[in-house]
Amino acid sequence: MTLVGLAVTFLGFVIAFVSLGVTESTGMRMAIVLVGIVVSLIGIMGLITPAYQKSWIYKKG
């Protein structure tokens, strides 16, 4: 799950970066970049964090 989370987080960056090539409209670029940011946040908070929480010390025993 950690690797999936890392991939999703990086995908958010790629989406934002690609906005430079797919359109010249400022509004569209802003929308695509915001989507990229949300995807990255999902990767960090929705996938990587829960994956690591399982192994954290207060969950043991």
Next chain:
Amino acid sequence: MTKKIVLVLAAVVCLARVGTVRAQEPVTTPTPATAATAAAPITDAELKAAAKPTDRTNGDPDGALTGTANDIAIADPKAGLTVTDVLNQIGANRIGVNFTWTLLCGFLIMFMQAGFAVVEAGLCRAKNANHTMMMNFMVYGVGMLAYFLIGFPLQMGGAGAVANLGGSPVLNAEFTFHLFGKDIGLFGNTGYLLMHHGTYDVAVMVIFLFQMVFMDTTTTIVTGTCCERWKYAAFMVSTMFLGAFTYPIFANWAWGGGWLAMLGANFGLGHGYADFAGSGVVHSVGGITALACALILGPRIGKFTRDGKPNPIPGHDIMWVLCGCFILAFGWFGFNPGSTLAMSGNGGLRASSVAVNTMLAGMTGSFGGILYMWIRYGKPDASMSGNAFLAGLVAITAPSGFVNPVAAAIIGLVAGVLVCVSCEFIERVLKIDDPVGAISVHGTNGLWGVIAVGLFSDGKSNYGGSWNGVNGGVTGLFYGDAGQLVAQLLGVATLIGFVFVLSFVFNLLVDWFVGQRVSAKSELAGLDIPEMGALAYPDFVLKPEAEVAV
């Protein structure tokens, strides 16, 4: 009687009118043509006459004889003082002023290491104080070594000439690839060991010193989040990675002529990613790396109950914490105003505005934090007040050179509240243990500062007529340029999506090869003896661990 009053009033009104008219009269200044005809060109003969020997046998108690034409450096003693000598002296003075300013600001920033050290040590428990101080002590050397060997060339190797520091053109090798019809700058490739390709150069030395202390600020952010459970060897390796690769790569993209800086020139997005003194480059990179490390390390023993409820673990010395905040705020006057890299020419005088913005945002930040905590919990929490103060300073770091004082106050106020909300979210929702709140102070508010540039920049700044190769001042959404906000959001996306992943992968490797976390036994005993071999306070009796969750 009535007539007298009317006469007096009439006289007063007349005088007032005359005064008003005089006040509104424009000051007569000679037109350029008049000035040109009035001032004859200076000749070498006149200069020689001006440089007369002075009698200094009785000293110069009032200073009238010191600093005259006699003190201008002469190229050829036989020819005496010439116009060329005077012009060279003017140029040398301008660059000398800028060198002095930038170096002194760099020294101030270096002193921030002391501020970070005492803030972090004060916020940890006494049994870990030596370990925390030693991390903050060695982060300076470890980070600098990595930056000297690898980081500086990657960051600044393609930065080009800095006009304010003499325009040295030797940092001219940026590795790029072609995409979307443009050159995308990825990293610099000259300046290794400050000797490579002519970089043994006085201007390059100034740039190195100033950029090095910025980088070291980033590395010391991580030690706060990871304190009380980080293996010392892992800390050193992790810091090497951060100083050698993670920080320099993003800093190249933002400040070294990389693709983020060129978003304006290449893709028409405002002035490209604009980060005056590093809310994103320094603070977000540090905060986001701290988040990656905190996830890998996990929380301290006893921080959360088995059902995930957070337990407060107070620091051992709140006086050091708040004293450290003032040391940091003092250093911030090097951080932000120093980023003009000039006091003479190219908008260097705007350093005064930058300094005022910095202090205003710190002030409103502390107000925001205190009021939030007071209203929500009934008391103005001391450590959160300090963090809110720092959050205001972090948030204004990127916009400080582009916004007016009112905007600076608003940015700081938002930051002061935001840091409290972010700390609660990270602890209670994400269950991440951040003993000093560095993820919120530097990570969250660094991102807020980056976004604030895209909102509040008023277009009045003028650092030599352009920024990132785009003419005019940086202008945000509220002043009519939505493209600048897109450039800033692209910076945010890069920090969250790229820098986080890079930091996480690096630290995962450190975890596999070195091991990031100390043993539970060491953690319970306190890291001072197991990791450092000595207590910070050998004469004190430390409290035993009250309750253990394992």
